[in-house]
Amino acid sequence: MTTNSDHIPAQPSATEDVPTSPAKQVLRMLWRDKLAFFAAVFLILVILCAIFGPMLFEEEATRQDLRGRNAPPFDFSRNWLFWLGGDTLGRPLLARIIVAAQNTMMVAAGAVAASLAIGTTLGLIAGYSGPRTSQVIMRLADVIMSFPSLLLAVIVLYMLAPSVGNLIIVLAITRIPVYLRTSRAEVLEVRERMFVQAAQVMGASTRRIVFRHILPIVAPTLITIATLDFAFVMLAESSLSFLGIGIQPPEITWGLMVSQGRPYLTSAWWLSFFPGLVIILTTLSLNLLSNWMRTALDPVQRWRLEIARKKHG
Amino acid sequence: MKYQNGRVAAILLATTIAGQAMAQEQTVTVVLSEELDVVEPCMASRSNIGRVVLQNIAETVTEIVPGSGLQPRLATSWEDMGGGTWRFTLREGVTFHDGSSFTAEDVAHSIARTTGDQIVCEIGAKFFGGIAITTDIVDEHTIDITADPAQPILPLLMSTMTVVPAETPMDSFVETPVGTGPYTFDEYNVGQNITLSHYENYWGDMPEVLSATYLFRSDSAVRSAMVATGEADIAPNIAVQDATDPATDYAYPNSETVYLRVDHEIAPLNDVRVREALNLAVDRQAFVGTVLADGTLLATGMTPPSTLGYNAELEPYGYDPDRARELLQEAAADGVAVDSSITLIGRTGNFGNVLETMEALLQMFQDVGFNMELQMFEVAEWENSYSRPFAEDRGPTLVAAQHDNANGDPVFSMYFKYASDGLQSGIQDPQLDDMIAAATAATGEEREQLWSDTFAYIHDEIVGDVMLFHMVGFSRVNPRLAFEPTIKTNSELQLAQISFN
């Protein structure tokens, strides 16, 4: 739409000039944005920890030594698992961080996936159905939005046990309206587009239009939001731990570690610093990656990642 | 614009400096761990209400003084009239903050109000549950108080009874408490602070502290920081890890006892060998000076050493994991289902480092072969597991609890924790019921001996619970004050006892 495109000659056969595979292209664009590249590397590391951490270090991470509690970090004469110090019960902090990655990732990924799926489905229905259904769904979203997440946490965790699964339920419910509202707004816009009309003219069913035509268009926006939400959910989980209504030991998450280490900030700062740092790095990585994604997915901005930069930032 | 900004800054600076300057005079700022819900004297057994109200605003009939035992307060003397009746002679020349003078009628009214059913008073519910109290005013300064069933420790019970004027409404909590104490209640800025100031016509000695402000911060690090920065003078309750400055931080036995309540009704906990194995599995000493404060005592009974009948001869169970494993094997050989899953229930925020404590305990139990899992509940849910009626379908459970008895007599504890129909009792033992009843009815040295025997029976014979620790509390006190916390600091904070250096 911008007149900028007028400057640029049409390229009817762009793909013929670019022999590289899409995956390679993505990697190259990632490499151009160094911050995003390191973010991606860090996230892969976190995911590896989440998958293999408990298998490898469960034992070490739970072995207590009350008399060796709060061991200071950077004591390189000890086992490397103690390089980040020991916790209040003398357990190696690094091992615990690695093991906790699994629960942390499960809570965040579970909550985001569930709210994404439910919110988007409701949003698609609200956006494409009649005003009455739409109203009912939107009022429901209002109710969920004004329902305090703390109360919800207390209710769910009281009636069910405070487990990873139930925490996912709590966090997922509170995040539903975000996806619901976004997908509905997008649907309202996309359904007016001409290719949707073209499908209607061909006699496509509502279901086909919604899932084949609208959803793929809406998906990138929702996935970008989900990336950011992943970070948000991790922080929310740690806040719940701080208030004492989150996950309960002996299960561990990074958020729980930060909140358990918080009382020792003045005496053993590393207890909450390192898990806090991992949370910051993870959310930061997600944010950077989502910024990168937004640029990469936007045809108008994409060139920024494609031209070689003269000076690297 | 710039000039104005400068002025604003100057005013701001002036106000903070003024605030600090005020603190230099004869006023004291106390920072409590949670905000007061109510300022009602009959609720003063709650520690944060007590620290404001008890003996500062409202005084009690008698008073327990650490080291000296039961002492007169508003009553000057008392005698047992027999048949459950005690006669109290009241102090003369005492006036309430509203100017009215203190008489027997006020005491009678306070007792009726505290134990009545129009409002639920914590002092009534906690100390006078199941006891019918009647009063008989002999003259203006003499009153007969009768308890049914008879209470040999009625004068002790009266140390909890806060006295309010006879005009105080029976059916609602007061918003501005009026008492006979050395301080009047000035103002409550809800969410911010409470202020007290010195009562001119107080019957006792003129205190050094002329006014006090109470603040509320739920975070221990913040409370200790406030004393460190001079924003507050006393933080009566800070966490062990925040008590880092020996010059300002005082440890005191806080009359709290931590233990694991064992449910004797459910297998395998109904087997004494299993209970002993539980006791032997815990390395109690490892907690002291690590997760818990230095000075924490290993417990053998429900009440702290300063209590009547404390049995000093009992030895805490030693750490003997091998023996514990053996005991379990023996029990298993006899067909006891020692491998059934036991739930260890803790309460979030119950005491400092409760999480670490529970995790360490869990690890120790698992090490000797118990199949155990930990559940941390918040208070409402925890209460369901701790108090009767218990759920029908509960499995074997250990409930971690902290019990407070600062009143010098085990009677406040033993019935509830160990009698067959005690609310939090996991034990149904007729012999123990008889022992508690006998000790409750006894007086003097006999009472002391009976309690002592009871403790021994619970600890050694039936291995009732997993007793753990008598806890230590920490207070941070600004060095300009001459104030040393005692066991009573857990429930009250007498401003009149504070002086300046």
Added chain:
Amino acid sequence: MKSFLGKRAIASAISLIGLIVLVFFLSRLTGDPTALYLPVDASLESREQFRELHGLNDPLIVQFGTYVSDLVRFDFGDSIRRSEPALDAVLRAFAWTLQLALITMSLVIVTAVIVGSLAAFHVGGVFDRITTFFSLVGASAPDFWIAIVAIVLFSVNLGWVPTSGTGTLWHWILPVAVLFIRPFGLILQVVRGSMISVLGSAYVKTARAKGVRNRPIIFVHGLRNAMLPVITVIGDQAAALLNGAVVVETIFGFPGVGKLMIDSILQRDFSVVLAAIFVTAVAIFVMNILIDILYAVLDPRIRY
């Protein structure tokens, strides 16, 4: 406009009723408050007496009936905890929260808009990279952690500001600063993104062709258009603050509605929970309507 406001009000009222009903029944599922208000040693009789006094013995549906009939007279019931009308307690706390939210959001909006716009003007430049990075770091840290570190650093070690509490203007600095960080990071990013696309738009090109200077291009032509998507995010963030900044209020001893809410939830003080939800929900609905009006003010194409 009028009919639009009417429709919005009706929709909000429906949501509000749904919310109240839902919260009433769901909160009752979290158990009996009796155990929380009486000492653990309290006798069964005292417990029974307590329940009777607070109407907890009636069947749930009867309790609900009573609640609704009181609510019609705008009586939210009494707080069990504080033995005062629940609405009083909530309004008192809400006044604090409202001030905190207003101050924080004003600062956030002003700074995020200026910094975000400037970052967008030189996308990929040093300023852009630095502000993006640090705002994201700030927005990524758990707030309770930042709060405690800030107290240790600025109050205890440096002695610049009081640790906590209320009273002078100095007391506001730390809570506002801690609350500021996350919305600032988020809104900065949205402003930046929105501004980038607006600065690439055709009318900005026109303005450049007219010879308009850079600053008015950003702050006159760009900003008003760029604010439209930003307002939605500002609304969400403000709503979160109005719901009470629980963590910050708890740490700084700030008597706001978030702290009241969490205390009341944990203490099963149902009337206060309901009143608090009601008040904050009304505030948020009002704010949403204001935001819709603001849309129309900023963008003359929007007419309701």
Added chain:
Amino acid sequence: MGETPLLEVRNLSVDFHTVGGKVHAVRNVSWHLSRGETLAILGESGSGKSVSASAIMNLIDCPPGEIVSGEILFEGQDVLKMSSNARRDLNGRRIAMIFQDPLSHLNPVYTVGFQIAETMTAHGTPRVQARSRALELMARVGIPDHEAKFDAYPHQFSGGQRQRLMIAMALALKPDILIADEPTTALDVTVQAQVLALLEELQQETGMGLLLITHDLGVVAEVADRVVVMNSGEIVEAGTASDVYHDPGHPYTRKLIAAVPGTGEMAAPLETGIKPILEVNGLTKHFGSFIALDDASLTVLPGETVAIVGESGSGKSTLAKTLLRLEEATSGEALWHGRDLVTMGQRELFSLRRDIQMVFQDPTQSLNPRMSVYDIVSEAFAIHPKILPRSQWKARVRELLDQVGLDANHMNRYPHQFSGGQRQRIAIARSLALEPKLIICDEAVSALDVSIQSQVMTLLTGLQDKLGLSYLFIAHDLPLVRDFAHRVIVMQDGRIVEQGPVAQIFEAPRQTYTRNLIAASLHPDPEIQARRRSERLAMAGD
């Protein structure tokens, strides 16, 4: 031409960095413009015709753009060497620019008065003075009720008025040069004529040089003194408008001129006596109190092309949408082989979908960007499984792509990998997949360049001959209709004002409205156009 020109571009080369690598937007472009002169840069999309203008105005973002070489001399001084502040000072004061699509080029959230005055305030004119001058300008460019409209917003004006406002804004400081980038594209023909006339008038008044960037030979014929023809970033031809038209030197120019519609034979009407496939009677559509379509009646014969012409807002698209049941008619009937499709149930409608298809205006928007060509075309079979078993889909898609002149091997590509004309072919293939009897073409070629336009029209005609299709051809472009339609229906304000065989409408229009429409459309021959203009002026003078 002894004196130095006012503006001269010398050997300008500009590159853009894009997805596919570096693109040479223009190479070695040179041209000049003198005071009082009108120079047209003619080119199709992607020819680089706007680049030099953007370079003059400092509107090229660097990166992604990069000025590789060349100079731009304004009064003999190279603006590319000036400071950005000095260049900003030239903009608006000495050189002004107006754009295509004035709606998106006007800031939607500020009043037009403010935006006109801003040109002056940006260059130091006091606010009050700027305001009165802005009012004056609004009156001059012919905004009715200008005092009241001063505080109105861009969306409250019509397309033509918005372009007038843009002109007012550009001329506020009496610049020496006005650059007009496609100033009349997307405007109705009558409005286009008015805007061009206004530009000419103002040029005569101020003596400014006018640089006109356009793709439309008709516009060149109407206003340009000289013309520069660009193709793929290079100038292929330059000369006076008349010379270039009558004696094009470059094959590209020749191709371009040949592609201009409106010069061929008109089609004879089909024989009478054939039963119509579609018979519309009294079709009416209300939106609230607004009557978008009022009592429309028409017929379409098998194998016939019926054109519907009219300006924007005349109701032609509403008619199409109502026939396709994208909108529900308020009243009236439309009989398809005798069955009323307006009241038809969902089931019957579903099978009707196969018979009536549509090709939309903008192929970029009517193709789902996330579906491959194969998915797009074969979707017809997925929706209507009776057409074809799945095993034959691939072969049929190939066949269809061949039929519309696309390389069938490209069926796994995505729409953005094709050019505009190719995309419209995909859209046509998609509608053909259903084997329809009637295709409704809603401005199906108006977004395309002329050369592409004629290719697509040839394709459509060929398909009609081969498959016996009928077309309902909605267009605002009269020359196109003239070459293509059997019968023409003229609409105005929701009503059909005139209909008849194409020759009758073009040679003997009965309604003034039709006559005006025909008179306002531009002819590519400057001489014919000059004659028409004098006729038009005479008509207006009556």
